[in-house]
Amino acid sequence: MPRPKKLLCALVMCSFLVPSAIAWAAPLVSLELSTEAGFPLGGERKWLMVLKDCKLTNIRLRSQRAGVKIEIKNRGTEQSPNYVVIGLLTARNTLRLPGVEFRYGERAAITKWVEKLKADGMEGVTAQTGVFGLTKKQILQVHEALTGKINFSTRGLKNSDAVTRIARGLQLQVALGPAARTALVSQEKVADELKGLSCGTALAIVLRPLGLVLVPEKPTGEMVRLSIVGSDQVKESWPIGWPPQKNPGAILPALFKNLEVEIEDVALSEALTAIAPRIKAPFVFDYNAMARDRIDLDTVKVNVPAGRTYYKKILDRVLSQARLYCEVRVDEVNTPFLWISTLKKS
Structure with a gap:
């Protein structure tokens, strides 16, 4: 009978040892400091008073040395790191x-x-970090996650439903800020057809009329994620497409196809509806800017004199009559679309 008792005792001991092992896995950070020539006399004590509350395991001051290599060493293991940070107190304090x-x-x-x-x-x-405070590797991760194509019709879908369907297909977590939770209750519907565009560009388009933007972020200790926040809360956000690297004529040749044309006193909305299928690319409107400048596509009448020209020139002419312009942009996988906004860019 002694063997079962020993086994039971071993199991009980293990149950107490596991939490202890996990606790010890928490990373430790120590600091080793040297001083540079010209460092203020007696300044070490003042710095120690600052550093003692910075969640460091240990602080060690070393004598003044030249050529100190500022670096981080892990003297523990990958599972239980013990980081030693070698730093320098400079002559500028x-x-x-x-x-x-x-x-x-x-x-x-x-x-x-x-x-x-x-x-x-x-x-x-x-x-090294760049845009959004992310590393190059993290930016590539975000870009890759947003390359999937929209495989459903968006026109007439509630913006909130479109956001939910797009987010559901992403490999990154999507977090909603307070402004997003409020705005997504809106009954506003997506006005443009975005099927075929990539998820990142489409999501940015759907969010804009709600006053929202998409922001990649990496909270400390967490995975890279996408945050939806109010446009007035951040300085940079995921863009609605990018300028193409190729000439617009190379990626949208239909824009430069010649034809005989005459447009006389036709609503701009009607003219654009007639042209759009021939360009074979989505038309995406900056409804925020248009609302701000009180531009209504249905009430603006446009004219193009009879003659031979090409579609891009026709678009430029009719849009300018409503104080609008268009430009070719591409999504995350270089699918082209036409971005239409006000001449006074917002």
């Missing part, structure tokens, strides 16, 4: 760490940097 420099007293910013190192590892604090 700043703290220089890998990829960043802090002024004296920036306790909150230093703490945030330490937390990011713990949550996202060395790459999280050393990789």
